[in-house]
Amino acid sequence: MPETVTPVPTADLVDRYGTELRVCDVQFRQFGGHRGFAGRVRTVSCHEDNGLLRDLLRTPGDGAVLVVDGGGSLRTALVGDLIAGAAQDNGWAGLVLHGAVRDSAALADLRLGVKALGTIPRKSAKTGTGSVDAPVTFGGITFHPGDILHADDDGIALLPTPS
Numbered sequence: 001m002p003e004t005v006t007p008v009p010t011a012d013l014v015d016r017y018g019t020e021l022r023v024c025d026v027q028f029r030q031f032g033g034h035r036g037f038a039g040r041v042r043t044v045s046c047h048e049d050n051g052l053l054r055d056l057l058r059t060p061g062d063g064a065v066l067v068v069d070g071g072g073s074l075r076t077a078l079v080g081d082l083i084a085g086a087a088q089d090n091g092w093a094g095l096v097l098h099g100a101v102r103d104s105a106a107l108a109d110l111r112l113g114v115k116a117l118g119t120i121p122r123k124s125a126k127t128g129t130g131s132v133d134a135p136v137t138f139g140g141i142t143f144h145p146g147d148i149l150h151a152d153d154d155g156i157a158l159l160p161t162p163s
């Protein structure tokens with residue numbers, strides 16, 4: 001069942017949850033057609049290789065947000081218009097890429113959130129090395145599969161996990 005999470009402004013979430021909210025310190029750029037997006041976290045960890053995330057985004061997203069730890073590399077693009085288009089068509093809410101994109105002009109037309117560090121036209125390898133749904137850490141916070149993520153023009157935040 002698709003699990004849609006309605007995006008809430010991240011500044012409002014800080015006002016509501018205070019320091020319990022986990023806020024990512026990275027200054028991402030916005031590339032997708034949806035500037036505010038939210039969903040349950042899935043993760044990929046990879047380095048200049050997008051085989052794993054390409055295969056995952058070809059499967060139903062059920063409203064999830066894919067968080068990709070690309071090690072911050074800006075040498076190759078992890079996502080372009082084809083992979084992002086598949087994510088849109090398969091019901092993913094958004095992508096958070098600690099890495100680069102390409103086809104950036106086309107990404108703006110998609111019904112998808114896409115935050116990334118920057119752009120580069122060079123492709124990634126496709127060997128499929130890396131891991132899926134292991135916790136990933138960048139910007140001072142750890143993204144666990146199942147966390148609820150909210151993103152907008154102000155940044156990215158993870159809701160406190162119920163104790």
Ligand SMILES: O=C([O-])CC(=O)C(=O)O
Pocket residue numbers: 050077078079080081082083084102103123124
């Ligand atoms: O295939 C790739 O590596 C990325 C790409 O260009 C696309 O998603 O369109």
